[in-house]
Amino acid sequence: MSSRQFFVGANWKLNPCSRDEKKKLIDMLNNANFDKNTEVVVAPPTLYAIAVADLLRKDVKVAAQNCYIKASGAFTGETSPTQLTEAGIPYVILGHSERRTLFHETSSLVAQKTRAAIDAGLSVILCVGETLQERESGATDNVVKEQLGEVVKLVSSEEDWSKIVVAYEPVWAIGTGKVATSAQAQETQKATRAYLASALSPKIAESTRIIYGGSVNDKNCRELATQPDVDGFLVGGASLTPGFVNIVNANAS
Ligand SMILES: O=C(CO)COP(=O)(O)O
Numbered sequence: 001m002s003s004r005q006f007f008v009g010a011n012w013k014l015n016p017c018s019r020d021e022k023k024k025l026i027d028m029l030n031n032a033n034f035d036k037n038t039e040v041v042v043a044p045p046t047l048y049a050i051a052v053a054d055l056l057r058k059d060v061k062v063a064a065q066n067c068y069i070k071a072s073g074a075f076t077g078e079t080s081p082t083q084l085t086e087a088g089i090p091y092v093i094l095g096h097s098e099r100r101t102l103f104h105e106t107s108s109l110v111a112q113k114t115r116a117a118i119d120a121g122l123s124v125i126l127c128v129g130e131t132l133q134e135r136e137s138g139a140t141d142n143v144v145k146e147q148l149g150e151v152v153k154l155v156s157s158e159e160d161w162s163k164i165v166v167a168y169e170p171v172w173a174i175g176t177g178k179v180a181t182s183a184q185a186q187e188t189q190k191a192t193r194a195y196l197a198s199a200l201s202p203k204i205a206e207s208t209r210i211i212y213g214g215s216v217n218d219k220n221c222r223e224l225a226t227q228p229d230v231d232g233f234l235v236g237g238a239s240l241t242p243g244f245v246n247i248v249n250a251n252a253s
Pocket residue numbers: 011096169173174175176177213214215216234235236237238
């Protein structure tokens with residue numbers, strides 16, 4: 001049994017749209033019985049982050065879904081990591097595959113964002129993962145290494161890595177209902193930890209939480225949670241449903 005604290009993140013993506021839906025989700029979270037040993041983080045759309053943080057129980061933290069590399073300046077439409085810190089938002093998701101694909105974020109930019117976020121005092125949920133084509137061609141571990149390698153160039157101290165949760169999210173499993181098997185998640189997450197050990201240090205590798213994301217639901221979460229290198233989940237669609245409570249409690253005995 002590892003000493004890493006189980007971590008479950010809710011990535012609401014661009015949901016919900018109405019105030020009513022938002023209130024329902026917050027009520028669901030506030031009334032839930034969560035395992036005390038699990039760290040729970042909710043990432044609403046940035047526009048709602050402050051309001052959600054105000055309304056949410058205080059043992060659940062709030063994350064933004066993205067931020068820029070600069071604190072301020074002429075960068076229309078962006079959110080600065082310093083502004084997030086000032087607003088009392090402790091976490092940010094970076095490198096999500098939707099941002100890499102739809103908004104053309106490179107691994108180098110994601111690494112710069114990670115550096116800037118940590119410098120501003122934020123913790124980072126750093127997403128990595130391969131496409132179906134990359135998995136089928138046997139490139140999974142190399143893709144994850146390349147994505148993490150850019151971050152390792154800019155972020156290498158033990159203190160900085162204590163602020164990072166790595167989210168392994170195979171692109172083919174996101175929003176498709178096609179969850180990775182627990183063996184697939186374990187294999188890639190074990191390889192990811194081995195990479196962190198060789199690129200940084202065994203100590204950093206051992207203490208960094210590596211979570212799984214991609215079609216996690218309240219049916220498949222318990223089996224995934226039994227894997228030694230699965231330290232939690234980043235949940236999309238199912239985080240908008242009452243089943244999210246069971247996912248948070250997937251590691252509870
Ligand atoms: O992208 C995800 C979490 O960041 C996963 O999304 P789904 O759980 O909807 O597959």
